Amino acid sequence: MAEQKQNWGNTTGSGIMMVFAMMMMLVFMGTIASAAPANQYVCPICGEKFTSYSDLYQHFTTAHPTEPITILWE
DSSP: OHHHHHHHHHHHHHHHHHHHHHHHHHHHHHHHHHHSOOOOEEOTTTOOEESSHHHHHHHHHHHOTTSOOOOOOO
8 A cells, every 4th residue: 555655656746747847848939939030021112121021012012113123032
């Protein structure tokens, strides 16, 4: 009977450590994701920033329709 209690204690301790490790991994992954800079596309005419290329293109064609579009591939 004493052996059963001892094993149960080890299993509970291991389980708690596993849950703690998983929580820390999730926190770490969230920190990495929030620290990563979002891609920003900047209008070369007015400097306005956009989160997607299509938003920049839409802005460029409506706000600066007479300007030639030069595509720079990175």
